[in-house]
Amino acid sequence: MPALFDKLGIAFQYPENWALNVDDAMPGAIAVTVTSPSGAFWSATMHPQQADPQDLVDAVLAAMRQEYQSLEAEPIRETILGHEIVGYELNFFYVDLVGTGQVRAVSFPWTTFAIHCQAEDREFTQFQPVFDAMTLSLIQSSSV
Numbered sequence: 441m442p443a444l445f446d447k448l449g450i451a452f453q454y455p456e457n458w459a460l461n462v463d464d465a466m467p468g469a470i471a472v473t474v475t476s477p478s479g480a481f482w483s484a485t486m487h488p489q490q491a492d493p494q495d496l497v498d499a500v501l502a503a504m505r506q507e508y509q510s511l512e513a514e515p516i517r518e519t520i521l522g523h524e525i526v527g528y529e530l531n532f533f534y535v536d537l538v539g540t541g542q543v544r545a546v547s548f549p550w551t552t553f554a555i556h557c558q559a560e561d562r563e564f565t566q567f568q569p570v571f572d573a574m575t576l577s578l579i580q581s582s583s584v
Contacts, residue, residue, distance in 0.1 A: 445472060449551060450486050451581035452574050474574070480559035480567045482574050491552040493545030497527045500543040500556060508532035508539070516544070520579050523548070530558070540564035544575065548582050 442453040445460060448470050454460070458474040473483040487496060505511050511532040518525045527544035541558035555578070557571040558564075 445474075446581075448472075448486070450484060450553075450578070452484065452578040454482070454574050455570060476559075476563075476567065476570075478560075478563060480557075480563055482557040482571050483555070484574075484578055485554045485556075487552045487554060489547065489549065489551050491547075493524075493526045493547055493552060493554075496545040496552065496554040497543045500554065501528055501530075504530060504532070504541075504543075508534065516542075520546070520576065521583055523579055523583070527555075531561070537561070542571070546579065551582070553578065553582070 441456060443456040444453050445451065448462070450470065450472050454474045455476070458476050461473045461475070463471045463473070469485050469487050471483055471485040473481055475481045501513055511530060513528040513530050516527045516529055523546050525544050525546050527542060530541040530543065532539045538561035539558060540561045541556065544555045546553055546555075555575055559567050
């Protein structure tokens with residue numbers, strides 16, 4: 441049974457056995473992160489509506505490039521429930537592991553969300569449907 445987070449203007453479903461953390465330390469933004477027992481995570485950050493989605497994903501990409509010199513990024517554009525999504529597919533090395541992630545951003549009339557998910561490469565395939573379902577539930581709840 442999925443759990444439901446519905447506070448602070450952010451609503452989405454997530455696996456009930458994942459840990460939830462809310463962070464409002466970033467000025468003008470609120471982030472909600474859920475973490476799997478193995479360390480994979482999905483995070484949604486709510487920004488003001490006027491925030492440019494491409495600027496948001498580019499900022500995440502720049503931060504990731506500073507952290508991981510081996511980072512490879514592929515630009516992505518997709519449409520989910522009629523909303524244009526911009527972002528990147530990410531691959532990088534961390535110690536002896538390969539990390540895989542995604543960063544996406546989408547605007548609504550009242551806010552703009554940046555979404556970031558990440559897992560060790562072998563787990564990413566397992567968690568991809570979970571990440572996609574959380575993103576879809578966020579977009580569905582924000583579209584009403």
